[in-house]
Amino acid sequence: MHGVFFHFLKEYMQEKYGGKESWDSLLLANGYAYKVYFTIKEYPDEEFNALINMASRLLDIPSDHLIRDYGEFMVPHMLVFYATYLKDKSWRSLELIENVGTSIHHTVKRRNPDTRPPEMITERISRDQIVLRYRSERKLCVLLSGMIHGVGNHFGEHLEIREHDCMLNGASECRFEIWRRT
Ligand code: HEM
Incomplete structure (x- = not known):
């Protein structure tokens, strides 16, 4: 890690x-x-x-509570730390999450092959809804759910999340529906 x-x-x-x-x-x-x-x-x-x-x-x-809360806390700090990756100033919460999956994590890996960022595949359903599929051998979907809320907080948007499939219950990937409510 x-x-x-x-x-x-x-x-x-x-x-x-x-x-x-x-x-x-x-x-x-x-x-x-x-x-x-x-x-x-x-x-x-x-x-x-x-x-x-x-x-x-x-x-x-409970460790689930702690790690989710930590995920929510750390994202705004992380986005300041990695500000150079945030190229497009028009991105809001869902656009950033899409770009982490299609571009940012790949760039991280290319620049530093020792890193193992998770796979995050998104599908745009509507202006305010995406589906996110998460794959990582670390199975840190609880951390991820906190991070998603942290992204919302960073942009002053409220995100609602529903997790459908979960690797912690034996699925091959976790699948989240995410709605922007603001
Ligand atoms: C500028 C934006 C971002 C950068 C540069 C970035 C970079 C990274 C890096 C370096 C790691 C560590 C990989 C390792 O341990 O080897 C990581 C892990 C992770 N990232 Fe990102 N990240 C960004 C944004 C996000 C966002 C917005 C989310 C979710 C909403 C996210 C979800 C995760 C998760 C869940 C992990 C934990 C590792 C795992 O699940 O296996 N990242 N990211």
Whole structure:
């Protein structure tokens, strides 16, 4: 998992759950007295999962809730961090999600072959509705659903999501219907 997801997890923990100590105790509980995650490096997926599961245990919050909330939190930060990828100023929430699948994640992979961004295939149903199919061996569809809401927040649009098929229930991909309600 790319360092950017760890970097913003630190910001999330610090901002939402009590400053520097919350992140430090999370690291400590995972066996690190000190650790810096770099936003240009890849780290084992298990390390990300371990941090989420430990945070869930320490904070007594279900891990699904935590990871979805984290996804929603991190997107606006991520879009500032990766501002150079947002070429078209006319994009709003659904247009950005479409472009992540058709272009942005492919560009990320081309520039850095070590990364493994998920496949996101979209179909435009109407001006305010798309279908999104997500495939990743990491099966992070809960994170993705939070990220979709984060995209909506970033653009001041309310997005409603319904998940139909889910890899966590054995499907080969997750399929989301997404409506723009504003
Ligand atoms: C400028 C925009 C974006 C850039 C540059 C970008 C880049 C990346 C990168 C570098 C990763 C890490 C890959 C790895 O760990 O090896 C990633 C993962 C991911 N991205 Fe994006 N991303 C962008 C926007 C989005 C948006 C808007 C969504 C969803 C609405 C999204 C969904 C995801 C998900 C769910 C992952 C987690 C990894 C997985 O599911 O396997 N991304 N992205």
